[in-house]
Amino acid sequence: MNSKTTYRESKKKKNLILKVYNTLYGYFGKQNWWPAETPFEVIVGAILTQQTSWKNVEKVILRLKEHGLLEPRTLYNLDIQELSNYIKESGFYRLKAQRLKNFLDFFKKYNFELLDLTHIEIENLRNELLNIKGVGKETADSIILYALEKPIFVVDNYTKRFAVRFGILENMSSYDEIRLLFEDALKSENEKETLIRFKEMHALIVELGKNFCKKEPNCSACPLGNLCLKKGVENEYSKNS
Ligand code: SF4
CATH class of the missing domain: 1.10.340.30 (Hypothetical protein; domain 2)
Known part of the structure; x- marks a missing residue:
């Protein structure tokens, strides 16, 4: 793959992540994480x-x-x-x-x-x-x-599962590769906005993982249904149907 293709691929992924953010935010609304008083x-x-x-x-x-x-x-x-x-x-x-x-x-x-x-x-x-x-x-x-309210993106199992199925990540991607990809995609010129996006996106992915992109996903009702490649999903769940 030449550098132009790599650049285009990476730009495409970043645009998709931003689209996911906006779609999930529109669907679930503001999450205001973390649920704590101090x-x-x-x-x-x-x-x-x-x-x-x-x-x-x-x-x-x-x-x-x-x-x-x-x-x-x-x-x-x-x-x-x-x-x-x-x-x-x-x-x-x-x-x-x-x-x-x-x-x-x-x-x-x-x-x-x-x-x-x-x-x-x-x-x-x-x-x-x-x-x-x-x-x-x-x-x-x-x-x-x-x-501490500093901008770093939190990766968890929900993030990895959704991102692999969605088609923006390989199964083998490391924690920090995933983190840097999401940080790059969600970063804004405004530092405050960057912090909000990092906080919200992690919380939104948890909601997605709990409600739709579960171990057995509910793709037909998922707000990302039209955007997602559903990699591995058909194979895994068609076995039982
Ligand atoms: S469409 Fe299916 S595989 Fe894709 S994010 Fe939604 S639940 Fe997960």
Whole structure:
């Protein structure tokens, strides 16, 4: 493939992603993510939601709030065994209690000041977060985007599944390839608009994944039905019909 073709292909993909954004936004409306009252609540939620449903996380967040524990210093001083007991419903609770503690150890170096984290350049901040044991790319990027309000795109399994089926990604694409593609497509000249688009697009894709582009997709009702190539969908689901 020559460079002109590559350029055209990449431009086409970016235009499609923007079209997807506008279509999903028009269909589902503004999502206003992340569902949390404070940036610290976002961070705790991002760690607890690993490998579990949001419903379970909500219950745990509520319990922590009711006991006045959703505050960095208080949580830091809480014994790990006690913390495990409070977060049981989030699943893998011992592991997650340790992960929360790992994050809090890191956060203590910044005196539990979120503002101090926001002053770190985005790539350095990402590397620092990724150095915390138990914080992977999706969690780190969720913290950066939704708690610290810095423009980075969050990729999850819904993103990958929809994008492969839609025809804008190969199955083998890495997390960062996907992230950079979406960031490139959604970036605006206006920084505030870029941040809004990154936040909204991730939330909109989650809605799409929950309602239409599920493991067994509902393409006939999907708002992207006319745009999507539905790669692999026919083969996979025609077997049972
Ligand atoms: S049309 Fe089907 S495969 Fe494409 S995004 Fe919608 S549900 Fe997924």
